[in-house]
Amino acid sequence: MYTLITVLIFIICILMILIVLVQNSKGGGLTSTFSGSNQVMGVRKTTDFLEKATWYLAGALLILSVSASAFIPRQGQQQRSAIEKQIENAADPTELPTFPQAAPQQGDSDNTTQQSNGQ
Numbered sequence: 001m002y003t004l005i006t007v008l009i010f011i012i013c014i015l016m017i018l019i020v021l022v023q024n025s026k027g028g029g030l031t032s033t034f035s036g037s038n039q040v041m042g043v044r045k046t047t048d049f050l051e052k053a054t055w056y057l058a059g060a061l062l063i064l065s066v067s068a069s070a071f072i073p074r075q076g077q078q079q080r081s082a083i084e085k086q087i088e089n090a091a092d093p094t095e096l097p098t099f100p101q102a103a104p105q106q107g108d109s110d111n112t113t114q115q116s117n118g119q
Contacts, residue, residue: 002068002073005064006068009064009065009068012060013061016054016058019057022050023050
């Protein structure tokens with residue numbers, strides 16, 4: 001459903017771009033080509049149509065954008081972020097570090113006693 005709404009949003013955006021580009025703020029644009037009063041769509045009707053189409057497309061874009069936020073896929077939000085994992089695995093800063101203790105080896109204790117006796 002999210003993909004369908006996204007495609008509709010893109011189509012509406014393209015249509016809205018085309019309609020806005022056809023309009024001219026100074027009264028020209030597409031309406032200037034229909035200057036004859038014997039046309040089926042006169043100048044006034046063309047501007048009314050383009051203005052209404054712009055408003056309808058803007059409203060449809062707004063509604064689709066709000067409804068798209070309701071259909072955003074949410075399966076990725078169940079996972080924790082990497083920062084949260086690092087925080088949980090971090091060492092406690094108030095804890096004193098523990099250094100490895102080397103156990104005396106059998107041969108080392110004999111060598112130290114012999115060296116101290118020999119000197």
